[in-house]
Amino acid sequence: MLRPIPLIGLFAGVLAAANPVCTLVPGWAQQGxxxxxxAENLFEYMDGNAEGYLLYGFQNMHGVTCVKDGVTLxxxxxxxxxxxxxxxxxxxxxxxRLPSAKLGMGGxxxxxxxIFSKGGYYVEIAANPEGDFTPVLQAWAAALEKTVEGSSQxxxxxxxxxxxQQQSLRLVPESVLGIRLLKRGYVAQYDFGKAxxxxxxxxxxxxxxxxxxRGRFPGTVPAELTEEAFQLNDKYLGRVCVFRKGxxxxxxxxxxxxxxxxxxxxxxxxxxx
Numbered sequence: 001m002l003r004p005i006p007l008i009g010l011f012a013g014v015l016a017a018a019n020p021v022c023t024l025v026p027g028w029a030q031q032g033x034x035x036x037x038x039a040e041n042l043f044e045y046m047d048g049n050a051e052g053y054l055l056y057g058f059q060n061m062h063g064v065t066c067v068k069d070g071v072t073l074x075x076x077x078x079x080x081x082x083x084x085x086x087x088x089x090x091x092x093x094x095x096x097r098l099p100s101a102k103l104g105m106g107g108x109x110x111x112x113x114x115i116f117s118k119g120g121y122y123v124e125i126a127a128n129p130e131g132d133f134t135p136v137l138q139a140w141a142a143a144l145e146k147t148v149e150g151s152s153q154x155x156x157x158x159x160x161x162x163x164x165q166q167q168s169l170r171l172v173p174e175s176v177l178g179i180r181l182l183k184r185g186y187v188a189q190y191d192f193g194k195a196x197x198x199x200x201x202x203x204x205x206x207x208x209x210x211x212x213x214r215g216r217f218p219g220t221v222p223a224e225l226t227e228e229a230f231q232l233n234d235k236y237l238g239r240v241c242v243f244r245k246g247x248x249x250x251x252x253x254x255x256x257x258x259x260x261x262x263x264x265x266x267x268x269x270x271x272x273x
Contacts, residue, residue: 021064028067029068034063038060042054052092056080056171057173060079062076063076070129071136073125073127075123076125078123079120079121083155085171087105087106088170089117095110098110103118103141104145105155109137110134112127112128114140118148123148156273157186158186160272161188166190176196177196177253179216182196185250192256193239193259200248201247203244206244207227210242210244217232220232223241223243223265228243229241
């Protein structure tokens with residue numbers, strides 16, 4: 001059953017964000033019934049793709065199909081509960097080979113699809129049939145952005161990672177660097193390795209995580225960095241440096257020859273709050 005939306009005290013923009021309507025852009029008409037899904041029944045709508053949404057903390061989705069002059073738009077607005085998760089969903093779906101669009105915290109418009117995240121929401125628009133519908137998608141994305149509540153400021157975590165030689169940066173919802181102990185965190189791919197930061201609930205839980213990581217990897221060598229740190233050489237992750245700073249566990253893996261894992265980790269730690 002869909003969660004009821006309280007009406008008292010809500011602005012029209014918030015209602016439009018939760019329930020997109022075809023009249024938001026003039027000339028469009030609704031086709032069929034509006035959609036509403038929660039985590040329990042999302043698979044009924046997207047089947048094999050539902051798991052990817054659930055990994056990022058999907059809470060609910062409201063959508064509508066709009067038509068005009070032979071063009072069909074499938075519009076869905078999904079609530080992920082917080083900005084990190086919504087941006088994570090966006091970053092998992094954008095095409096890194098193509099330019100981004102100035103929409104919310106981050107967006108992208110290609111000939112048949114527009115996506116963006118703002119606040120705790122992830123918005124997607126798919127156009128049919130085949131063709132280049134960029135102007136239509138731009139108009140709709142701009143209109144929807146105005147109705148979606150929440151900040152357009154990207155997650156603070158994005159500023160933790162140096163921009164130089166950065167290839168990509170995204171929220172990994174589970175098994176950061178392929179390690180199950182690192183349940184959820186940000187990973188930045190560089191020309192010379194991978195940087196990661198895993199926020200824990202407290203400094204105590206971060207310290208416990210460090211102890212588990214030492215048990216997971218034999219042959220760790222203590223390093224002088226923040227509260228605690230170690231280095232190691234791993235079969236899959238290559239040269240690694242891991243540190244803890246307060247409630248954050250971070251570091252670098254797959255560090256290329258000619259680079260100092262400890263120096264890279266120190267620079268990353270210095271950027272953390």
